Amino acid sequence: MNMKIELKKFGDLLTSRQDGKEALAAIEQQLQTLSENSVIEIDFDGVITFTPSWADEFLTKLVERFGTRVTLINTKNPSVIATLSILKKLG
C-alpha cells in the first residue's frame, strides 16, 4: 500500500533541523512497514515556510532510502520551490 504524508500535520513552519529529525522519527514506524515498491507521496499543501535545514533531515533522508519511490505534490509555495531547487543544485 502506498503511503501519503501530509506535511501540514507537522506544522506550517518547517524550518529547523531538529524539527525535521523529529518529523522523520514520527513516521519511522510506518516506513518500516512499507511494502516493497510502494510509493511515498509527500503533500506540501498547507505548508507556508519550508527550508533546506528541515528538508535535509526529512526529505533528503527519505530520498536516500527510497529513491524514486518518493513523490512530491502541491509544491507551488515559493519557499518549497526555492528549497527543492537548492537541494537539487547542491545535491
Added chain:
Amino acid sequence: MINKPLTIGKAAKYLGISVDTLRRWDKNGKLFAKKSKGGHRYYEELVLKSFKEDVFALATAWVLDAPSVPKQEFYCPTSSEFRGRLSKLQSSLGKVDELKDYYSLIVAVVGEIGNNSFDHNLGNWPDISGIYFSFDVAKKQIAIADRGRGVLRTLKKVKPSIRNDEEALHTAFTEKISGRAPESRGNGLKFVLQVILERAIQLEFYSGGAKVIVTKDDKTLDIQKTDLYYSGCLALIEY
C-alpha cells in the same frame, strides 16, 4: 510624554546597551549626545525613544557590546523559542498584501540564519547562549544576532585553509560545506543567497571582522573588512 534629559548612564539603561556604545555612537555621529551649559553630556528622552525603535541599531549594539542577556522581548534562548517567534513573524508578514507572493521566503531566510546560529553553537556558546531576534513590520526590518563562535571559527574546523573572516564569509555563501562535519550538509547561506538574488530582499551579514551586503540581482558578493569586530554573527534584513 515629557522630553526629559537623561544622563549617559540612564540613557544606556533605557536603550539596553552599554555606556561605551553610547560614547562610541556620540563620537561617530550615530547618536550625538547634547551638552548642558555646565558641559555635561545628556540625551533627550524623545530622541532615545525613536532610537529604541531601531531594530538594527540595538541588535548591532548587542553584538558589539560586552556580553549581556538581551531584553526578554528580543531574546530567544532556545531554538524552540525562536520557532515560536518566527511563527509570529510568519503570521505578521502573511497579513501584508504586497508580500503575499514571497513572505514565506523572507521567513525561510530568517529561519535559516537563526537556526544556523543554534546548530553551529550548540554546547559551544562563548558567553551568552541563544540569539537576539527582533523585527519591525512597519519599517520592514528584521535583525538576528548571535554571540557565537562566528563563521570563521565554525568553518575552519572543516576547511583549515580558510585564512580570515572575509574568506570564511565567501565560503559560507558560495561553497557546499558544513561546519558540523562529518555531516556533509550546510546549505543554509547558499539558500539565503539564492533567494535574495531573485527577490526584493536585502541582507547585511557581519561576522568577525567582515561583512557582506547581498541584494537582488547583485551576484558580485562584495565582501569587505570592517573596522569593528562582530563577535558571532549579525544579520540585518530589509524587504
